[in-house]
Every structure is written in structure tokens, then in C-alpha cells.
Amino acid sequence: xxxxxxxxxxxxxxxxxxxxxxxxxxxxxxxxxxxxxxxxxxxxxxxxxxxxxxxxxxxxxxxxxxxxxxxxxxxxxxxxxxxxxxxxxxxxxxxxxxxxxxxxxxxxxxxxxxxxxxxxxxxxxxxxxxxxxxxxxxxxxxxxxxxxxxxxxxxxxxxxxxxxxxxxxxxxxxxxxxxxxxxxxxxxxxxxxxxxxxxxxxxxxxxxxxxxxxxxxxxxxxxxxxxxxxxxxxxxxxxxxxxxxxxxxxxxxxxxxxxxxxxxxxxxxxxxxxxxxxxxxxxxxxxxxxxxxxxxxxxxxxxxxxxxxxxxxxxxxxxxxxxxxxxxxxxxxxxxxxxxxxxxxxxxxxxxxxxxxxxxxxx
Numbered sequence: 001x002x003x004x005x006x007x008x009x010x011x012x013x014x015x016x017x018x019x020x021x022x023x024x025x026x027x028x029x030x031x032x033x034x035x036x037x038x039x040x041x042x043x044x045x046x047x048x049x050x051x052x053x054x055x056x057x058x059x060x061x062x063x064x065x066x067x068x069x070x071x072x073x074x075x076x077x078x079x080x081x082x083x084x085x086x087x088x089x090x091x092x093x094x095x096x097x098x099x100x101x102x103x104x105x106x107x108x109x110x111x112x113x114x115x116x117x118x119x120x121x122x123x124x125x126x127x128x129x130x131x132x133x134x135x136x137x138x139x140x141x142x143x144x145x146x147x148x149x150x151x152x153x154x155x156x157x158x159x160x161x162x163x164x165x166x167x168x169x170x171x172x173x174x175x176x177x178x179x180x181x182x183x184x185x186x187x188x189x190x191x192x193x194x195x196x197x198x199x200x201x202x203x204x205x206x207x208x209x210x211x212x213x214x215x216x217x218x219x220x221x222x223x224x225x226x227x228x229x230x231x232x233x234x235x236x237x238x239x240x241x242x243x244x245x246x247x248x249x250x251x252x253x254x255x256x257x258x259x260x261x262x263x264x265x266x267x268x269x270x271x272x273x274x275x276x277x278x279x280x281x282x283x284x285x286x287x288x289x290x291x292x293x294x295x296x297x298x299x300x301x302x303x304x305x306x307x308x309x310x311x312x313x314x315x316x317x318x319x320x321x322x323x324x325x326x327x328x329x330x331x332x333x334x335x336x337x338x339x340x341x342x343x344x345x346x347x348x349x350x351x352x353x354x355x356x357x358x359x360x361x362x363x
Contacts, residue, residue, distance in 0.1 A: 005031040006123055009052040011041040011069070012085065013061045017108075021056065024112035030119070037061060038069030046076045054122045056115070057102075059086045059093050067097060074101045078260065079129050081122035085110070095246060098227045098253060105229075125226060136263045189306055194218040196302035196349060201295075203342050214295045217270030221299055224254025224271070236313045248283050251275055269293045274300050277334045297336040301327065301343055304335070320349070 008030045010021045018034050025032050033050040035041035038061055044050050055073060059066035066084055073082055081103035086094040094105035103122045106115060197218040201211055225233065228250050232243050239247060255272040258264040273287060273296045280288030292300075308323035318326070324344060331337035343349065 005029055006053045006119075007031045007033070007051065008119060009033050009035060009041060009045065009050060009055045011035045011038065011056060011061075011066075012058040013037060014058070017058075017085075020112070021115065024115065025119075028112075028116045038064035038066065038072075041069060042072045042076065045073065045080075052077075052080060053126060054119050055080060055082045056119075057082050057084055059084055059097065067093060067100065070097055070100050070102060079126055079133065081126050083115075083118055083122055095249070098249070099256070101256065102227075104227065132261065136261060139263070189310060190219050190222060192306045193221065193299065193302045196306060197299050199346070200298050200302060200339060200343055203346055204294075204298075204339075210295070213266045214270070214298065216264065217267030217295060218299050218302065220254065220258065220264070220267060221271055221274045221303060222250065222254070223257055224250035224252065226257070227253040234313050238314070248275070252284050270296050270299050274303055276300070278336055279333050282334070292336075297339055301335050301339050304330070305343070305349060324349075 008025055010018060010032055012018055013036050022032050035044055057066045084094050084097045084102045084105040085108055086105050087108055097105055104118055106118060194215050197214055201214050228247055232247055251272050255268050258271060273292060276282035276287040276292045278289060280286050305323055308318045308326060309320055311317045327340050331340045
């Protein structure tokens with residue numbers, strides 16, 4: 001086994017499942033370890049006996065259940081993604097596990113290929129978080145250094161700060177791309193929403209720090225879709241009520257993901273509230289009017305316009321004229337009427353159009 005092999009901890013009390021998963025993952029090039037109980041899994045990683053890149057965790061086990069063990073594993077290894085294994089009867093428990101920090105859940109019986117695909121996706125996500133943590137730490141150290149030198153090197157400080165902003169923005173763009181990797185129909189969506197939102201913001205204010213928060217929040221507004229099953233994101237038919245309920249959890253999932261990193265906290269309101277409606281009929285909190293932060297209201301307009309003018313699995317693009325008509329009809333209902341008027345009047349949207357599916361271009 002290569003020393004560079006990615007490591008997976010299998011936590012399941014069924015010997016048959018242990019054997020199948022171990023064999024399938026070993027053939028796929030993973031190094032594996034097995035824990036037959038939740039307590040054994042916690043002891044194994046807490047004691048340093050095994051440092052996994054991903055954890056498979058069965059929900060229904062004798063003694064401590066997967067839901068019991070999940071917070072212990074997240075406390076021991078906060079950046080290690082956990083994929084829950086659940087029976088069809090425990091589907092609601094799988095959804096609950098996402099709220100508690102699980103990366104994904106798979107319904108048993110599951111094909112080895114699906115398990116391997118989910119693990120690769122989880123490890124890619126983990127690598128982005130690890131890299132972001134490293135960059136954030138470097139940024140904090142660098143900012144502290146700059147503060148010490150501000151009086152004697154004011155000119156250099158400004159140049160370095162601008163470079164630091166660029167590094168931060170590129171880091172966030174990489175993280176945003178992990179969202180779109182799950183769904184080719186949304187490729188470039190987050191960056192186009194950022195561009196549209198910034199152009200609308202520039203018509204209303206000129207605070208550089210606030211503008212920066214807007215950019216990060218717009219790029220990351222859909223980060224919670226990492227926790228939504230791909231089958232729902234790709235479904236061409238109308239979602240059922242239960243599927244809609246699951247999909248509508250992505251704002252709170254996104255908030256939970258980003259709340260662990262201090263750097264992202266200023267943009268959490270955008271991530272959590274971008275589906276709130278001006279008349280109070282949105283989700284997840286039913287906020288109304290001025291209760292919705294101004295930056296959130298800006299992103300909501302930009303997000304809706306780009307969604308309507310993009311092709312999705314369940315429909316073709318509505319086209320620009322139809323989308324503008326829908327925005328106008330939504331004034332005071334879904335959207336801030338003043339912001340819609342500005343959006344329509346300035347026509348900044350004409351320079352930000354969706355790229356064809358599969359090109360990877362961000363507009």
C-alpha cells in the first residue's frame with residue numbers, strides 16, 4: 001500500500017458490510033481501518049492510531065448510534081468529512097446528521113462505485129477546507145505583521161493589503177467551485193452572482209469593506225448545496241414536498257459549514273438568508289422587509305436573475321426579457337422594490353451573461 005494512499009475509517013457493526021466496504025475501497029486504492037462500534041472509532045482517531053481523510057459512519061449501531069458518535073468525531077477531527085450510512089427507514093436521521101455536520105449520507109444498500117465517488121468528493125472538499133485554513137492562518141499572521149509596520153511603511157502596507165484581498169478572493173472562489181463541481185448546470189453561477197451583486201451595490205454605496213463582504217457572500221451563497229444529494233440537484237421532474245424540504249436546508253447547512261471559520265462570519269447572513277422574501281414568505285426564518293440585511297437583498301436580486309437566465313435540469317433559460325419581467329413583478333413581494341428599479345435602470349446585467357453548459361467559463 002502506498003504511503004500516499006488516502007485513508008478511510010469504516011465504522012459499522014455489521015461484519016458483512018465491513019468486509020464488502022474494505023474490499024471495495026482497498027481495490028480502489030484506499031487504506032482502510034475498521035471500527036465495529038462508535039466508541040472504538042472515537043478512541044481510534046483520538047488516540048492517534050489512525051488519521052483518516054474520510055469517515056464512513058453507520059447510523060444504526062448497537063450502543064452509541066451514528067448520531068451519538070458524529071459530534072465526538074467532529075470534535076476530534078473538525079475538518080475530516082463524515083459520510084453517514086443509513087437504511088431507507090432512517091432517511092430522516094440521515095438528514096438530521098447533515099444538520100449536525102455530516103458531509104453527506106448514503107442509503108444502503110449502496111454500490112461500491114457510489115461510495116467511492118462520495119469519498120472522493122468528500123476528500124476534495126476537505127482538501128479545500130484544509131488549504132483555506134492554511135491560507136487564513138497565513139493571512140492573519142501577515143495582517144499582524146503589516147499592522148506593526150503601518151507607521152513606517154504606509155505606502156507598502158496599502159499595496160500589500162490589496163494583494164491580500166486578492167489572495168482571499170481567490171481562496172473563496174476555489175471554495176465556491178466545490179459547490180459547482182456537483183452540478184454542471186450551475187457552473188459559473190456563483191461568480192456571475194458576485195459580479196451582478198457588486199454592480200448593483202456600486203449604485204447604492206461605496207464602502208470597500210462592505211463591498212468585500214458582499215463579494216465573499218455572493219460567491220459562497222450556495223455553499224450549503226455541498227450537503228444536498230446530487231440526485232435532487234440533477235432531477236428534471238418537479239421535486240416532491242419532502243425533496244423540496246431537503247433542498248431548502250442548503251442555506252442553514254451553508255451557514256453551519258462556514259461558521260467554523262472566523263474569516264467567513266461577516267458573510268453568514270448572506271449565506272443563510274438569500275432565499276428570504278421581501279414580503280416575509282421566504283425561508284429559513286421568514287424575515288420581512290428591512291429585517292433582511294441590505295447586502296442579502298442585493299444578492300437575492302442578482303441570484304434570481306442569473307438563475308432565471310440560466311438553463312437548469314428542470315427547464316431551459318427564461319431569457320433576459322422574461323427574467324426582467326419576473327423581477328419587476330416581484331417588486332415588494334420577493335424583492336426589494338428600490339433595488340429592482342436600480343437593477344432595471346442601470347442594465348448592468350447585459351455584461352454578465354451565463355456561459356454555455358460545460359465550458360467552465362464564469363462570465
